[in-house]
Amino acid sequence: MTEPAAETTVGVVAHRSRLRTTAETVLRNRLAVFGLVILVLLVLVALAAPLIAPYTINEVDVANRLQGPSSQHWFGTDELGRDVFSRVIIASRVSLQVGFVSVGIALGLGVPVGLIAGYYGGRIDSILMRLMDILFSIPAIVLAIAILAALGPDIVNAMIAIGVVYTPIFARITRGSVLTLRDAVFVQAARSIGASDLRIIGNHVFPNVIAPIIVQTSLSLAFAILAEAALSFLGLGVQPPNPAWGRMLSEGRAFFQQAPWMAIFPGLAIFATVFAFNALGDGLRDALDPQQRSIIESRGRS
Amino acid sequence: MPEPLVSVEGLKVHFPVRSSGILRRHVADVKAVDGVDLTVYRGETLGLVGESGCGKSTTGLAILRLIEATAGRIEFDGIDVRSLSKRDLRRLRRRMAMIFQDPMASLDPRMSIGDIVAEPLVVHGLAGDRAGRRRRVGELLELVGLNPDHRNRYPHEFSGGQRQRVGIARALATEPDFIVCDEPIAALDVSIQAQVMNLLQDLQDELGLTYLFIAHDLAAVQHFSDRIAVMYLGRIVETASREELYASPKHPYTQALLSAVPIPDPEVERNRRRILLEGDVPSPIDPPSGCNFRTRCPYAFERCPVEDPALEGAEGHLVACHLYDELGVRVRGER
Amino acid sequence: MTQPVLSVRDLSVTFRTREGPAKVVDRISYDLGPGETLAIVGESGSGKSVSSLALMQLLPTPPAVVEGEAIFEGRNLLTLDEPEMQKIRGNRIAMIFQDPMTSLNPVRTIGHQLMEPIELHLGLTGRAARERAIELLHLVGIPSAEERIDDYPHQFSGGMRQRVVIAMGISCEPDILIADEATTALDVTTQAKIIDEIKGLQERLGMSLIWITHDLGVVAGVADRVVVLYAGHIMEEADVDDLFRVRRNPYTRGLLASLPVPGRTSRRLEAIPGLPPDPLRPPRGCPFSPRCPYVADVCVREEPALREPVPGHRSKCHFDPEDLHA
Numbered sequence: 001m002t003e004p005a006a007e008t009t010v011g012v013v014a015h016r017s018r019l020r021t022t023a024e025t026v027l028r029n030r031l032a033v034f035g036l037v038i039l040v041l042l043v044l045v046a047l048a049a050p051l052i053a054p055y056t057i058n059e060v061d062v063a064n065r066l067q068g069p070s071s072q073h074w075f076g077t078d079e080l081g082r083d084v085f086s087r088v089i090i091a092s093r094v095s096l097q098v099g100f101v102s103v104g105i106a107l108g109l110g111v112p113v114g115l116i117a118g119y120y121g122g123r124i125d126s127i128l129m130r131l132m133d134i135l136f137s138i139p140a141i142v143l144a145i146a147i148l149a150a151l152g153p154d155i156v157n158a159m160i161a162i163g164v165v166y167t168p169i170f171a172r173i174t175r176g177s178v179l180t181l182r183d184a185v186f187v188q189a190a191r192s193i194g195a196s197d198l199r200i201i202g203n204h205v206f207p208n209v210i211a212p213i214i215v216q217t218s219l220s221l222a223f224a225i226l227a228e229a230a231l232s233f234l235g236l237g238v239q240p241p242n243p244a245w246g247r248m249l250s251e252g253r254a255f256f257q258q259a260p261w262m263a264i265f266p267g268l269a270i271f272a273t274v275f276a277f278n279a280l281g282d283g284l285r286d287a288l289d290p291q292q293r294s295i296i297e298s299r300g301r302s
Numbered sequence: 303m304p305e306p307l308v309s310v311e312g313l314k315v316h317f318p319v320r321s322s323g324i325l326r327r328h329v330a331d332v333k334a335v336d337g338v339d340l341t342v343y344r345g346e347t348l349g350l351v352g353e354s355g356c357g358k359s360t361t362g363l364a365i366l367r368l369i370e371a372t373a374g375r376i377e378f379d380g381i382d383v384r385s386l387s388k389r390d391l392r393r394l395r396r397r398m399a400m401i402f403q404d405p406m407a408s409l410d411p412r413m414s415i416g417d418i419v420a421e422p423l424v425v426h427g428l429a430g431d432r433a434g435r436r437r438r439v440g441e442l443l444e445l446v447g448l449n450p451d452h453r454n455r456y457p458h459e460f461s462g463g464q465r466q467r468v469g470i471a472r473a474l475a476t477e478p479d480f481i482v483c484d485e486p487i488a489a490l491d492v493s494i495q496a497q498v499m500n501l502l503q504d505l506q507d508e509l510g511l512t513y514l515f516i517a518h519d520l521a522a523v524q525h526f527s528d529r530i531a532v533m534y535l536g537r538i539v540e541t542a543s544r545e546e547l548y549a550s551p552k553h554p555y556t557q558a559l560l561s562a563v564p565i566p567d568p569e570v571e572r573n574r575r576r577i578l579l580e581g582d583v584p585s586p587i588d589p590p591s592g593c594n595f596r597t598r599c600p601y602a603f604e605r606c607p608v609e610d611p612a613l614e615g616a617e618g619h620l621v622a623c624h625l626y627d628e629l630g631v632r633v634r635g636e637r
Numbered sequence: 638m639t640q641p642v643l644s645v646r647d648l649s650v651t652f653r654t655r656e657g658p659a660k661v662v663d664r665i666s667y668d669l670g671p672g673e674t675l676a677i678v679g680e681s682g683s684g685k686s687v688s689s690l691a692l693m694q695l696l697p698t699p700p701a702v703v704e705g706e707a708i709f710e711g712r713n714l715l716t717l718d719e720p721e722m723q724k725i726r727g728n729r730i731a732m733i734f735q736d737p738m739t740s741l742n743p744v745r746t747i748g749h750q751l752m753e754p755i756e757l758h759l760g761l762t763g764r765a766a767r768e769r770a771i772e773l774l775h776l777v778g779i780p781s782a783e784e785r786i787d788d789y790p791h792q793f794s795g796g797m798r799q800r801v802v803i804a805m806g807i808s809c810e811p812d813i814l815i816a817d818e819a820t821t822a823l824d825v826t827t828q829a830k831i832i833d834e835i836k837g838l839q840e841r842l843g844m845s846l847i848w849i850t851h852d853l854g855v856v857a858g859v860a861d862r863v864v865v866l867y868a869g870h871i872m873e874e875a876d877v878d879d880l881f882r883v884r885r886n887p888y889t890r891g892l893l894a895s896l897p898v899p900g901r902t903s904r905r906l907e908a909i910p911g912l913p914p915d916p917l918r919p920p921r922g923c924p925f926s927p928r929c930p931y932v933a934d935v936c937v938r939e940e941p942a943l944r945e946p947v948p949g950h951r952s953k954c955h956f957d958p959e960d961l962h963a
Contacts, residue, residue: 185407192368193422193472194395203421207412353824354795461912491680492851496895496908503905518824521854525897525906548900562829564854566896568877571858576829582794 025287032283038276046092053086058241066259076261078251084262087243088269094244095273098159098228098237099221105163106170106220111213113167114174115201119182129175132168140165140223141230148236158237162227166220173216177209184208218281222274229270245270304343307480307512308365313338313374315357315364319587333586334360336536336594338374339613342480347506347513349527349544351520351559355583357536358516359403362482365514366398367391378480396426399473403485405465409457415468416453419443422475442471446501463494470501474509482514487522499526520563524548529618532556535594536586542619552621552630554599555579593624601625603634641668642812642845643692648705648715650684650691650869652916659916662688663869664705666943669813674839674846676860676877678853682913683866685849689815691715693732694722709813728758731806733799735818740802741790747774747801748786751808758809773804778834796827800834807838814839815847820855832859853896857881865889868914868924871943875950885952887961888925923953931961 026032045052061081069076075084117128135143147161148154181187182205190200229246231237238244245266252263316331335357342348352358363369365376367383376383378398386394399422402408409418419439423429429438440450446467457465466486473481483502487495499522505511517523523530524544531541532553540553551557558577565571579598584590590597596606605624613622615630625634650662662684669675679685690696691703692714707714709730717725726732734740742750751770755761761769767786774782777800790798799819806814816835820828836859839846848859856863856877863880865873865888873886884890894907911928914920920927926936933955941955 185402185404186410188363188368189400189402189408189469189472190410190421192366192395192400193425193476194392195421195425196392199425203413204410208410353826463912491913492853492892493680493895493909494912496897496906497910499897500906500908520825521897521899524899558826560899562825563899564825564828564852564858565898566853566857566881566893567898568857568860568881571854576833578830578833579826582796 023287026283029283029286031279032286035276035279035283038272039280042092042273042276043096045089046096049089049093053083053089055083055086057087057090057243058082059086066255066262068259069261075265076259078248078259078262079255084248084265087248088245088265091238091243091245091248091266092269092273094155094238094242095225095228095270098155098162099225099273102159102162102224102228103166103217103220105160106166106224107213107217109163110167110170110172111174113171114176115178115206115209117171118175118178119197119201119205121179121182125175129171132171135164136168136172140227144227144231145234145236148231153236153239155238155242158228158231161231162224165227166224169216169220170213173212174209177212178205181205181208215281215285218277218284222277222281225270225273225277304345306341307344307379308340308342308514309375309377310338310340310361310365311375311377313361313364313376314372315360315369316372330587333536333589335364335371336586336589338533338536338538340531340538340541342512342514344479344512345506345510346528347515347526349523349530350514350516350533351518351523351530352533353518353559353583355586356533357586358518358533359484361533362400362484362514362516366395366400366482368400393426396422396428396476397478398480398482399476399478401466401469401473401481401483401486404489405462405469406457408469409465411457414454414456415443415448415460418457418468419453419471419475422472426476428476438475442475443468445474445505446471461494462490463497466490466498467501470498470505474505477509478511480512480514482516484516485518486515488517488519495522502526520559532559535583535589537594537622538613539595539623540619540621541613546619552615552619552626552632553595553623554601554625555595593622601634639670642671642673642709643669644706644708645669645688645692646706646708648688648691648707649703650687650696651702651704653700653702654917656917658702660919661869661916662691665864665866665869665871667864667871667874669845669847671845672839672843674848674859674861676848676850676856676863677866678850678856678863679866680851680913682868682916684869685851685866686817688866689732689817689847689849693726693730693815694719695732724758727754727811728809729811730813730815731809731811732815732817733802733806733819735821740805741798743790746787746789747793751786751801751805754805754808769808770804773808774801776807776838777801777804778830779804796823796831799823799827799831803831803835803838807842807844810842811844813845813847815849817849818851819848821850821852828855835859853893865892868919869916870924870953871951872925872954873950873952874943875952879947879950883950883958885946885950885958886954887929887931891928891930923955931956 059082063081064077065079065081067073067077073083073085075088078084113128113132117125143165144161147164148157151157151160187200187204190204228237229249232244232246233250238247240247248266249263252266255262313335314337315335316333318328319330319332321327321329338361340348350358350361360369364371371384378394381394416439419442420435423435423438429435439453443450443453448464448467457468460468487498490498506513515523515526527544529541529543530547531538532555534555540551540556547556551560558579561574561577581598584597592607592609593611596602599606609624611622611624613620614628615621615626619630621630625632627633646666647664648662649660649664652659652661665688667675677685687696692707696703703715705715748767748770751773752766755766755769771782771786774786779785779797779800793801820831823831832855850856860877863875863877864871865886867888872888873880880889884893891909895909897906909928914924914927922937922939923941926932929936935955941953943951943953945951946957
């Protein structure tokens with residue numbers, strides 16, 4: 001027999017709701033708030049991009065090519081005289097879109113795999129997780145390149161590729177959390193009242209694994225945007241003449257001596273976005289489940 | 303003779319022990335439950351008592367098929383529980399429920415207590431529509447002494463005793479015949495334990511429930527049960543009515559257990575003779591041959607390691623010990 | 638009574654929380670005589686563990702604020718500096734806790750852990766320390782101690798582990814041993830053996846015992862005197878026989894009446910209604926008044942003193958037992 005679990009030394013009844021506590025913890029983390037502010041701005045900019053951008057993306061003005069930042073062209077112009085500011089702003093739409101869609105794909109594939117593998121265990125678990133291990137063992141960019149080589153370079157294919165690459169991370173994190181829940185007494189209690197597996201997974205297991213998944217989603221968004229930049233940099237993602245941060249960076253490289261702004265501003269945009277997602281992700285992680293920290297850190301990869 | 307509601311014969315639950323490494327070879331079995339026979343009669347409370355690791359909780363879980371048994375027969379109201387399909391088993395769960403030890407762990411922290419109590423109704427399509435369910439949940443909360451207006455609160459907002467009441471309300475939702483109570487008061491404070499035991503008793507009187515009450519606390523079991531089964535190392539060593547078990551325990555283990563229960567009376571404590579057992583409980587991976595209590599039994603003799611004693615006796619007082627004959631009469635004197 | 642070994646006076650512990658101060662121990666006073674066993678009994682949240690952790694300066698301050706005095710050999714334990722306190726902890730006053738697994742380091746042998754306090758406080762080294770450790774293991778009833786001394790904690794059963802922890806507790810022959818729910822996690826048959834063991838050691842070593850527990854059955858078996866705590870207050874203090882027989886205080890009465898007793902055949906227990914108070918929002922007047930069957934106007938109006946109408950028997954109640962009417 002154990003000493004009755006202390007009803008907490010302080011107070012028999014805790015009145016604070018979990019959601020409120022989480023929100024307060026996140027908001028007390030300055031870095032996370034900063035990240036959140038940047039992200040909100042980014043999303044607003046992306047949504048309003050066509051209205052904000054002073055020029056269109058393909059407004060060629062060869063006379064004013066490779067101009068430095070000025071009051072007309074805040075971020076300068078590129079080798080064809082296109083406005084870098086407008087292109088960076090427009091490109092934010094594609095970057096965010098790629099981020100959200102590819103992470104959405106990874107979530108949609110990885111979470112069910114993790115839920116099923118973790119809940120049923122045994123052979124199903126072995127097969128599914130070995131599959132994930134194989135995916136996981138190939139370096140992300142190499143795998144994405146291989147997928148794109150098979151499907152052809154295209155923005156939709158890039159999203160699929162990045163999504164597949166991040167699937168194992170979500171599968172593993174979900175499965176890990178499910179394993180600790182599978183034998184939880186309240187899951188057994190649900191079984192004891194005759195609840196079906198589907199109901200148990202949906203109503204009792206899934207809601208209790210959301211926290212680490214949210215954290216990982218935030219961190220993966222950063223990685224996905226970075227991956228898109230890398231693929232576009234290699235010419236495998238967004239196809240010209242559409243702007244993408246990675247592609248702009250790659251094109252700007254050739255002119256780095258004469259016109260460093262061509263690479264610096266898209267680079268800064270990538271940096272700011274990735275930083276913001278990471279800062280928010282860290283804050284969320286501290287608020288939602290501090291004990292998950294080491295697990296995600298050891299599994300995270302870019 | 304009252305009618306049996308649950309009868310268990312030769313129940314075994316063995317958990318495989320696998321080697322570490324890739325092959326995970328099956329190297330041994332933990333014989334958590336190793337041949338349990340018991341009968342629970344309609345409307346009674348059968349107490350199942352034993353020390354940690356004796357297999358009492360596993361027995362309870364196996365009867366409800368929340369753990370699959372390795373061997374044996376489990377009958378519930380004439381239905382062979384072990385042969386039921388998953389579907390039929392889910393349907394049968396309406397009639398048997400469970401109350402768990404740790405009231406916090408057994409309630410989903412992300413569900414309001416109203417939803418927790420309503421879940422069995424939803425699962426089995428009972429109490430009609432939303433409004434009907436709402437009414438029924440209110441009734442159930444009231445029945446266990448909770449304020450129905452608190453239905454939207456979450457488990458962490460309640461004290462341990464109140465949480466256990468939520469667990470009880472959930473167990474009652476489908477109007478079951480049979481409830482397995484697995485250490486329902488062990489996690490509660492002394493003054494709260496009495497509240498919960500009284501509630502369980504009132505519910506039994508009111509609803510005609512049948513309980514299997516599993517606990518390590520012999521005083522609580524004795525207070526609560528009509529009959530008591532004592533378990534040691536995966537087996538039942540003695541079964542008797544509560545008065546009989548207290549007045550004339552037969553099995554040497556039961557005697558030792560009774561003598562060790564602390565009594566809240568200094569005078570009694572000063573004058574009682576404790577039977578202190580030698581050594582520790584053997585490992586359930588490799589239990590002793592013959593009678594599994596013989597390694598600690600002060601009366602063990604030649605027959606004990608060679609022959610497994612059967613659980614037998616007369617007039618409902620059964621004992622598994624070679625010191626007694628098949629009618630439960632002592633045939634060997636004190637050492 | 639002879640000179641007490643330990644005198645606790647007006648000990649209070651307050652935790653500073655986000656929602657305000659929570660006073661979990663409220664001006665408790667008691668004396669511990671030489672060779673005496675004092676049981677401190679209470680439910681969770683009564684302050685029974687916190688009060689003794691405070692004595693040993695083992696509470697994190699902040700958030701805890703400890704006030705009062707605990708006089709041991711003419712010095713106040715609560716104001717000693719850390720190096721002084723370390724000389725007392727484990728040496729003169731030892732503590733054993735509920736969960737032996739958390740008091741033992743899983744990656745070091747039993748011998749190693751036993752020898753540490755011996756080397757630290759008794760100045761024995763090498764072979765002498767090892768021999769002393771083996772002697773201690775024998776003393777607490779661990780068979781073949783010479784071999785087992787090199788085993789790791791996980792190689793022992795729960796009961797054996799608790800014996801090892803007890804051996805560590807008595808290794809320096811302390812003047813006071815504080816057992817905090819030391820047998821609660823054990824099965825009753827093992828508990829009976831461990832209690833026997835500790836009582837035997839107490840007689841041999843002449844130590845004083847503070848036995849902290851929620852189990853009134855254990856109290857009846859081990860204690861000379863009993864302090865009953867409720868919501869941080871001493872509700873009753875008496876000689877063990879008087880406490881169980883007279884039950885001056887309504888809380889003690891309620892607690893005893895709510896216990897199932899083997900052999901008693903009444904079908905209903907007398908439960909105490911309601912819940913213990915929230916330390917953030919203590920009730921006005923008597924802390925037990927919201928649950929007390931004998932509650933009167935005066936109980937909610939003013940806090941009763943811990944009166945001593947009979948010498949040696951204190952009770953925190955406005956009434957004498959013969960005046961209590963439900």
